[in-house]
Amino acid sequence: MGFFQSLGVGRIVFSSDTSEEQYREYGKGRITMDSCFPVKALAGHMGELLHKDINLLFVPMIYSLPSFLKGHVVDTLSCTRVMMSVENIKAGFLRERKEFEERGIAFVSPFVPFAEPELLPKYLWESLKEHIPGLTLEETARAVKEGFRALEDFERKMREKSLEIIRWCVKNNRPAILVLARPYHMDPGIGHDIDGEFQQYGFPVLWYNYLPLDDWLLEWLFSKEIRAGIIRSYFDISDVWTSSYSSNTNEIIWGAKFSARLPWITGVIRLSSYECGMDQPTFTPVQKIVESSGTLFFKFGELDETKPAGSVKIRVETIVYYLEKYSQDIIKKKLSRLGAVPSQLLV
Amino acid sequence: METKEFHYRAYRPRPFTKEERSKTTILFGGLTWKHERLIQGSLERMGYKSMPLPNIERQDLDIGKEFIDVGACCPTTFTAGNLARTLMTLREREGEEGVKNNYLFVTIGACGPCRFGQYHESYERVLEGLNLTDFRLFLLDLLQMEQSAPGGGLEISMPLTFGLVYSMFYGDLITDMEYAIRPYEVVEGSTDNMVRESVELLYERLKNRPIKGKKIDSLIWHVFTGYFVDALKEVRRLWDEIEVDRLRVKPKVKITGEFWLQTHEGDGNYNIKRWLEKEGAEVIPPPVAVWMDYLINMELFKLEDAKGFVKKYYLKKLAIGTIAGLYKMVYNRLRKALNNIPNPLPDQRKLKELARPYFHYRLTGGEGHMLIGKALYAYLNRQAHMICELSPYGCLPNTMSVGAMAKVLGDYPDLLYAPIEIKGDAEVHAYSRCQMILTEAKRRAKEEFEEVLERTGLTVEDIRNFEEDHPELRRATYKVPHYGYAGTASNYAMHIAKLMGRI
Numbered sequence: 001m002g003f004f005q006s007l008g009v010g011r012i013v014f015s016s017d018t019s020e021e022q023y024r025e026y027g028k029g030r031i032t033m034d035s036c037f038p039v040k041a042l043a044g045h046m047g048e049l050l051h052k053d054i055n056l057l058f059v060p061m062i063y064s065l066p067s068f069l070k071g072h073v074v075d076t077l078s079c080t081r082v083m084m085s086v087e088n089i090k091a092g093f094l095r096e097r098k099e100f101e102e103r104g105i106a107f108v109s110p111f112v113p114f115a116e117p118e119l120l121p122k123y124l125w126e127s128l129k130e131h132i133p134g135l136t137l138e139e140t141a142r143a144v145k146e147g148f149r150a151l152e153d154f155e156r157k158m159r160e161k162s163l164e165i166i167r168w169c170v171k172n173n174r175p176a177i178l179v180l181a182r183p184y185h186m187d188p189g190i191g192h193d194i195d196g197e198f199q200q201y202g203f204p205v206l207w208y209n210y211l212p213l214d215d216w217l218l219e220w221l222f223s224k225e226i227r228a229g230i231i232r233s234y235f236d237i238s239d240v241w242t243s244s245y246s247s248n249t250n251e252i253i254w255g256a257k258f259s260a261r262l263p264w265i266t267g268v269i270r271l272s273s274y275e276c277g278m279d280q281p282t283f284t285p286v287q288k289i290v291e292s293s294g295t296l297f298f299k300f301g302e303l304d305e306t307k308p309a310g311s312v313k314i315r316v317e318t319i320v321y322y323l324e325k326y327s328q329d330i331i332k333k334k335l336s337r338l339g340a341v342p343s344q345l346l347v
Numbered sequence: 348m349e350t351k352e353f354h355y356r357a358y359r360p361r362p363f364t365k366e367e368r369s370k371t372t373i374l375f376g377g378l379t380w381k382h383e384r385l386i387q388g389s390l391e392r393m394g395y396k397s398m399p400l401p402n403i404e405r406q407d408l409d410i411g412k413e414f415i416d417v418g419a420c421c422p423t424t425f426t427a428g429n430l431a432r433t434l435m436t437l438r439e440r441e442g443e444e445g446v447k448n449n450y451l452f453v454t455i456g457a458c459g460p461c462r463f464g465q466y467h468e469s470y471e472r473v474l475e476g477l478n479l480t481d482f483r484l485f486l487l488d489l490l491q492m493e494q495s496a497p498g499g500g501l502e503i504s505m506p507l508t509f510g511l512v513y514s515m516f517y518g519d520l521i522t523d524m525e526y527a528i529r530p531y532e533v534v535e536g537s538t539d540n541m542v543r544e545s546v547e548l549l550y551e552r553l554k555n556r557p558i559k560g561k562k563i564d565s566l567i568w569h570v571f572t573g574y575f576v577d578a579l580k581e582v583r584r585l586w587d588e589i590e591v592d593r594l595r596v597k598p599k600v601k602i603t604g605e606f607w608l609q610t611h612e613g614d615g616n617y618n619i620k621r622w623l624e625k626e627g628a629e630v631i632p633p634p635v636a637v638w639m640d641y642l643i644n645m646e647l648f649k650l651e652d653a654k655g656f657v658k659k660y661y662l663k664k665l666a667i668g669t670i671a672g673l674y675k676m677v678y679n680r681l682r683k684a685l686n687n688i689p690n691p692l693p694d695q696r697k698l699k700e701l702a703r704p705y706f707h708y709r710l711t712g713g714e715g716h717m718l719i720g721k722a723l724y725a726y727l728n729r730q731a732h733m734i735c736e737l738s739p740y741g742c743l744p745n746t747m748s749v750g751a752m753a754k755v756l757g758d759y760p761d762l763l764y765a766p767i768e769i770k771g772d773a774e775v776h777a778y779s780r781c782q783m784i785l786t787e788a789k790r791r792a793k794e795e796f797e798e799v800l801e802r803t804g805l806t807v808e809d810i811r812n813f814e815e816d817h818p819e820l821r822r823a824t825y826k827v828p829h830y831g832y833a834g835t836a837s838n839y840a841m842h843i844a845k846l847m848g849r850i
Contacts, residue, residue: 033750034768061707080461080712080743087706088750095757111709118656225354240357242486243456243464260354275418277461277743281468283416284475288355301417 002150018189030092073244208255260293362498376400382518388553389510519634523689598788604737713744
């Protein structure tokens, strides 16, 4: 939004949340190869937007992502399928006829490397200049900065909210749940709204990618290990994960480490989509990182377009039983391993 | 709820020291037996004891599934299972301490977008599952010329890296010869025997190669020496003795796909190359060298994109361009020693341009845009009648580029394309899909040959008679030029017509 508004684009239209209807009506038949659910869902989103009053369809091929772990890990690449799915699904829309052209919609799919600051504006400008008359590279670079500013602002607010939730847990001696998933699982259609189910039972839910990053908190959680030479910084994950190329994977691993240390996170819920190749090698390490601290770990795997709502509810009920039974013990044990609770948490 | 320890730690191998070198065997795998035997020669020259893992078998898939997390791609499952089987066999033979102390496993990783950079995570599950976490497993970066593993026992130096590069080149070139000749051999089995003999000869040459220098002097020697070319000239003299009949009309099938699966020869891909040959096809196997060439050229393309932002741009471009040029030059010198029977490396810039409308070249992971580029290149330049693309079940990047081929096929409906998903345990399904396309490829090869006979006015008998007077034409190492036809028999007939003055 920040990027496009800065360019003076008047109207920005988003597709709706993922749903079975959206996929069935607009996406089916556009996928040219069996794939994970989030990739299949993209076809529904693209198809839905083609039916809206727009003249430019913008679907970026996101190669690398902004990450708070940059500088502490090898790279911040996005999942191969996320970056490549655009070309796959585009083929589904074009193999029989020129569908974008027929609808009078320009299809723009720039290569977007967030980790390459000079090339990011260049690639965006090259893909948009034909469609936004008079657009210059300088203007695009300014808009990219605006986009980053908007993103940082959003993230700051989300992290503040997470801290507020943790403080509430401390004050009320209540447990929280951390979700380890991929960002698209926040979409209730893809994540099956499982986080919402837990909230209905009164459990506050934190997401791994918006955890608070305040120095005083991380100092409390990680300083012993830094002093012992096990890790080099709060954000170092090399003690548990040695090939840190993938942005979301790295963040999931870091989130698991955070959850293992923060006393009030007593349960971790792992969500993973059908055929997620990025998640697959992480299943055992993530579970071990979490469980080695005594924190409860539960996994909802192979999420796909079918929604087994009944079985999800039953599992959530079971998990809630365990959380209620063991959370106070877990909080006490985890607290005993750390020093005095920082005053900033006792607000 | 007691826990053994507060923190989980990633696997870290015990150090491997220089003193242990003479009594420790390096296990490695992942390529064809030919490449692996040649790599063994290069390792032994540098003072390492080494042993390739046994060839992949169907049981490795089941063993792999037992140890690693669910949802793994087919190459990860096969290779993890293969490692597990090997370690179990060694443990049975030499006991737990024997396995831990007398062996270590070296694997390579790189890039990161695909699971290739994370295979070792699955191998670690194998060690946990076998209660062998003291066993040493080292991950090396594919793209580093010089590196070492903890302890200093394993050092990848410039001479070793070049030895490995030549092993890869030799393995590719012998494989290319093998697949170009076997379908036409007059004496059944003669090609396979020659492959074995050639690999042993080259293994000896690699094992006994001189070490000239350590850094830049080593580079210069390896690039310009005649040592490696001379070894291949010896190989050529051996292959001269094989007699071939190039009038067998066969469809030419180019193999593309995910790196491991397309290179592999064994149960991991249902032995599909051999199966295609049995079904009457000539196979064009994919060399490992193309992938390395792709990685080098990608650096060049990325640099060109960043022109204007890069300091000393022209100097850097010259440096990478020179590496890319030398790489190709060396490969071509080796090809020439085999009378250019092995195929040249494709022009990476052409592949990138061909794929551009369908797949952005910066989408890396696996083979990226190359699968589309190679399919189009083979089709447009009449290199093959059919493309057989091998996709592993659960592969991250390959499934996406296979999907993008839908638009290519919309634009080029005549392109015969067989994308085969390999699960490892469903060969009948894979074969039948492949056979459907192969039937059409056979028809085209036959029609093409008949067209050549009509165009030249030749009969098969005319050609046979001409061959009797020119027996050198039936040598395996005789080079038949490309006359714009995909089939070997068609180009051969055209060549005879030219020699006879008919065209």
